[in-house]
Amino acid sequence: MIPGTFDYFAPSTVDEAVTLLSDRGPDARVLAGGQSLIPMMKLRLAEPPVLVDLNRVEGLGGIEERDGHLRIGAMTRHAALETSDLIGARYPLIADAAAVIADPLVRNRGTTGGSLAHADPAGDLGSVMTALGAEIVVTGPSGERTLSIDDLLLGPFATTLEEGEIMTEVRVPLPGAGSAGAYEKLERKVGDFATAAVAVQLSRENGSCSSIGIALTAVGPTTIRAGAAEDHLRGGALDEAALRAASELAAEAAEPAADLRGSEEYKRDMVRVLTLRALRRAIARAGG
Known part of the structure; x- marks a missing residue:
């Protein structure tokens, strides 16, 4: 050891x-x-x-809104996300996920950038940032570049970060009026990796869904965007029938593997249940 x-x-x-x-x-x-x-x-x-x-590198921490987005420094600890008043009030999806990452020891030391760069398919922040439409800022020998979270995550423990590059910050679009999110996670015990989890971020306008992000944790080789479920809800009414149909589509998007946490069928059904729960919570938070 x-x-x-x-x-x-x-x-x-x-x-x-x-x-x-x-x-x-x-x-x-x-x-x-x-x-x-x-x-x-x-x-x-x-x-x-x-x-x-990187723990002594200046400028890699902090949580603030500026220049039209939320900036989260790559070295920001999970515990800081969990306890931030700004995150809690404006970005409940992030607060939900930060509160269920592993245990207090890990949350006090683990970092936002480290989690995303590690690209564990069971990592909570990958799906959260996917649902939020986040961008990642990296710096390397050729200078600074910005890429979407969808372009960062390649597969299990694999990203598009190039040799010599480090992640410096995460940028999340500012939420508009009627926006909210929620994270629903199933784990065998507190601190365990997810059996399945679902991140949802949505916006309501005139009774309809103006924008939507749905992403799945731990049910595939990497974070999965439930694109068909998003398309089903975008531009339409967020009634119970629509939510249930979207939840079924999210379950179809899952690519689970059977293991000690459950069978493929069980995990897929849990995605359906968790998606419906997350959608309902997000709508309630958005004033629905």
């Missing part, structure tokens, strides 16, 4: 971090909250020769 030997660097600026990662190439791994990497290193499942610790 002791990691192998490695060189350790703790840069204080983004440029320093990028230079270190570029110079050391594939040997270097980024250390953010360490809640995934360190346990793997202790088990010798990961033995990176070089660690670049």
Whole structure:
């Protein structure tokens, strides 16, 4: 349970971090909250020769609204999302998910950027940011670039981040009037990975659904956007029949694998149930 030997660097600026990662190439791994990497290193499942610790890098934290979006620094802890008054009041979907990420120890150390970069199919924030239509800002040897969350997540533990790049912030569109979200998660016990979970973000205008995001956690090789369910609701009335039909479509979008948490059939049915619950909660929060 002791990691192998490695060189350790703790840069204080983004440029320093990028230079270190570029110079050391594939040997270097980024250390953010360490809640995934360190346990793997202790088990010798990961033995990176070089660690670049981002915890002392200035400017990678914080939660604020500016320039037409919510900015979440990549090193913002899950606990900060859970306890933020701004998040709780304006972005209940994020607050819901942050409160059920693992346990208090993980929430106090784990980071927003680290979770997204790890790209665990059972990670809560991938589906949350997908439903919200978030953008990811990364900095690397070629400078800064912005990409959508859909373009970031490739598959299980795989992203489009290039060598030498680090995530610096997450940008979420500001919610308009009549907007709200909800996250529904099924887990065997508190702190466990999700058996299934669903993130919903929607906006109501004149009694109709003007925008909608629905994304699924832990029922496929990566976060799944339930596009057919979104299309069914977008532009129409959010009545019970429409919600139930969308929930069925979300279940059809799931790609679950049978494991100790349940069969494929069980997980697919849980997606249906959780989608309906999340839609109802989001509508209630939006003033419906």
